[in-house]
Amino acid sequence: DARVTQTPRHKVTEMGQEVTMRCQPILGHNTVFWYRQTMMQGLELLAYFRNRAPLDDSGMPKDRFSAEMPDATLATLKIQPSEPRDSAVYFCASGEPGQFFGPGTRLTVL
Amino acid sequence: GENVEQHPSTLSVQEGDSAVIKCTYSDSASNYFPWYKQELGKRPQLIIDIRSNVGEKKDQRIAVTLNKTAKHFSLHITETQPEDSAVYFCAGAWEYGNKLVFGAGTILRVKS
Numbered sequence: 001d002a003r004v005t006q007t008p009r010h011k012v013t014e015m016g017q018e019v020t021m022r023c024q025p026i027l028g029h030n031t032v033f034w035y036r037q038t039m040m041q042g043l044e045l046l047a048y049f050r051n052r053a054p055l056d057d058s059g060m061p062k063d064r065f066s067a068e069m070p071d072a073t074l075a076t077l078k079i080q081p082s083e084p085r086d087s088a089v090y091f092c093a094s095g096e097p098g099q100f101f102g103p104g105t106r107l108t109v110l
Numbered sequence: 111g112e113n114v115e116q117h118p119s120t121l122s123v124q125e126g127d128s129a130v131i132k133c134t135y136s137d138s139a140s141n142y143f144p145w146y147k148q149e150l151g152k153r154p155q156l157i158i159d160i161r162s163n164v165g166e167k168k169d170q171r172i173a174v175t176l177n178k179t180a181k182h183f184s185l186h187i188t189e190t191q192p193e194d195s196a197v198y199f200c201a202g203a204w205e206y207g208n209k210l211v212f213g214a215g216t217i218l219r220v221k222s
Contacts, residue, residue, distance in 0.1 A: 033209070042199075042212065042214050042215055043154070043199065043212045043215075045209055045210075048209055055209075056209060091153065091154070097142045097144070097159075097203060098144050098156045098159055099144075099156070099210060100156065101146075101153040101154045101155070102153060103152075103153050104153055
């Protein structure tokens with residue numbers, strides 16, 4: 001049963017530190033999405049890629065967030081510098097049209 | 111752009127009763143409507159989806175109906191069980207592979 005995987009599952013860091021989250025999409029899925037989930041904001045789309053090319057990153061704070069797909073098996077989301085308001089669960093999803101979500105990275109910025 | 115509204119925000123039902131969650135969308139070009147179930151601390155999971163060329167789809171105790179004219183679609187869960195308790199999200203999208211726009215979610219509680 002193919003699944004999206006994400007690392008790390010939990011991350012606690014201090015304000016100002018760099019955070020990198022990684023995602024391995026389901027093999028053969030060409031579309032990859034990054035979401036952020038908080039209690040207040042629900043599921044927010046941060047960025048998405050098709051065939052490794054960024055299609056839309058309008059949901060991402062550009063000054064501190066960056067998303068890349070170095071190859072077809074790896075997507076990364078980086079926050080530098082991190083802030084307490086970035087604390088959330090970050091999900092990666094792959095597939096089209098139905099998206100399949102990874103287990104998420106729970107980020108806490110102190 | 112697309113906007114998806116979901117109601118109710120919370121829903122409590124007695125075990126065995128039916129539950130209905132409704133969503134409306136704004137973009138008449140949307141043609142794909144999935145539903146996700148998210149249990150506490152878990153990932154959202156795709157439970158059923160429907161395309162705009164179909165009016166209804168059923169999978170065991172869950173069904174989704176779509177009214178293109180009125181631009182709304184609904185999730186129906188029959189014979190609810192405690193394990194159905196979760197947050198349910200609807201979503202809409204236009205065209206294959208395009209980004210999904212999610213509703214705000216419905217917290218479903220099934221009381222035993």
